Amino acid sequence: MAEVSVKEGVETRDWIELKRKPVADIGFDETVKNLTTEKIEKVVNAVLNIGKNAARFMAPLETCIHCALCSTACHWYLSHDKDPTYAPVAKVKMTLWELIKRKGKVSPEFMKQVARIVFCECNLCRRCSMYCPFGLDIAYQLGMVRRICFILGLVPQNILDQTHSLSATLNQLWLTQGDWIDTMQWQEEEVRAEIKNVRIPIDKEGADVMWCPLGTEPKVATYHIARTAKIMNVAGIDWTVSAQDGWDSANMGMFIRDMETMQRVVRGIYDNAMRLKIKRVVLTE
Amino acid sequence: MGWKDSPIETLHPIEFYYELVSTGRIKIDKNKKIKGPITIQDPCNLVRLRGAGEKVRYLVNATCEGPIIEMQPNREHNFCCNGGGGGNAIGPPWKRNRCEGARVKAEQIIATGCHNICAPCHNCYTSINDVLKFYNLEGHAMFMDEILAETMEVPEEFKVG
Incomplete structure (x- = not known):
């Protein structure tokens, strides 16, 4: 039976500990040492706004009828022999539900388990929402739990x-502006061996298309730049890439719900497009 | 702060390539078409969110001899590759965990019997190759820019020498 503290109206029953293979990640193991229940409570209440205006989170939780149609939609659930602890509804139940029920009064160890569920056992692919009879957006709910974990610092290190890196340089892998421009010029030279007079125009004002690669492309996968240059030149497209920061279309801030970095990355691309008077932006595959 | 709506049209390369191939700006060389049966991994962002499933199939049809053997389920009902939403980016310690969670994807690929898998997304490409390796399957993932750059017709004026 769950013990209920009458004064605070908070259940104090121990949470269910999941049986999973332990994985060492500094991002979880070290940050959890600095957390306290007070810190967690403060962040949870700030993000979810419990007690004041939590309707956005309460409505889906109270609408859910536990029909488990989302379970068979989830590749994690199916890949683990239909283990119910991987079902989308269980992921919400073990994270957001508990946080709201306990009003954020949870232990750091519990938060570590929550972080593992939302970061490492869900891809926010939204397939479950397609089969939910009420169309509840489970990815949004788990995304907000990611936001709580991010503010607490409980995020996988990588x-x-x-x-x-995105926050400091607007690209994913700590590339400097010099590295970026050098790589584009080097790739132009390489492709010239195959296609005559290939150009990778940098910072060309008024071009039709601005192409924004992923940070990994100039760093480790330059063949993408070469292929794009071939296609653009053969098709005769008036294209360009930005010389200034804000050329990277990777948005890790979106994945961990670091909204501040997320909007700066998007804004960086649009600002560059406006500066160069571009007609259309093509992001990477 | 940021922009309220996109001030400029943004495109996924698949949508852009579809435009190039369907309007004839890029012509496909019939002799260079990719041989053998091919299957398609539908990226969540492109197919479920932007609804470009048919554009991917148009491009694969144009560039590959085929036939296309669809994964079951497919298009917007396809399973995630398990690399999206930060799945790949959480890093090397979680690789095993990620591949174990993608057993459904391996089963889908085995059922098609294809060795060529068109995965037009960075996350899908990395993830599918990891899954193939983890479950000891033959085959490899292919990008659309790779397929297009290999199969397109290069006019005389672009030839070196």
């Missing part, structure tokens, strides 16, 4: 580093 993706947090890439978000820091």
Whole structure:
């Protein structure tokens, strides 16, 4: 039976601990040491606005009838022999539901499990919403839990580093402006061996198309730049790439719900397009 | 702060390539078409969100001899590759966890029997190749820019030498 603290109206029953293979990630293991219940409570209440205006979160939780149609839509659930702890409804139940029910009064260890569920066992692919009889947006709910985890710093190290890079340089992999321009010129030279007089125009004002690659392309996958240059030149497109920061279409801030970095990345691309008077923007595959 | 709506039209390359191929700005060389059966991984962002499933199929039809053997389910009902939403970006420690979660994708690929998988998305491409390796399957993922750059007709004026 759940014990209920009459004074605070908060259940104090122990949460269900999931049986998973342990995975070491500094982003979880180290940050969890600095967390306290007070810190978590403050962040949860700030993001979810519990007690004041949590209708956006309460409405889907109270509409859900636990029909489990979302379960068979989830590749995590099907890939683990229909283990119910991987079902989308269970992921909401074990994260957002508990946080609201306990008004954010949870232990750091519980938050670590929540972070693993939302970052490492869900892709926010929205397939479950397609089969929900009420069309509840489960990806949005889990996304907001990602936001709580991000503000607490409970994010896998690799993706947090890439978000820091976007925050500082507006590209994913700490490339400098010099590296970027050099790579484009080097690729232009390479492709010239195959296609005559290929150009990768940099910062061309008034072009029809601005192409925005992913940060990994100039860093480790330059063949994408070469192929794009071939296609654009053979098709005779008036195209360009931006020389200034804001050429990278990767948006890790969106994945971890770092809204501040997310909007700066998008704005960087649009600002560049406006500066160069571009007609259309083509992002990468 | 930022812009309220997109001030400029933004396109996914598939939509852009569709425009190039369907209007004849890029012509496909019949002799260079990709041989053998091919299957398509539908990226969530492109197909479920932007509804460009038919454009992918138009391009694959134009550039590959085929036949296209569809994964079941397909188009907007296809399963995620398990690399999206930060799935790949959370990094190397989680690779095993990610591949185990993508067993459904491996089963879908085995059922098609195809060795060529068109995966027109960076996350899908990486993830599908990892899944093939993890489950010891033959085959490889292919980008659309790779397929298009290989099969397009290069006019005389662009030839070197």
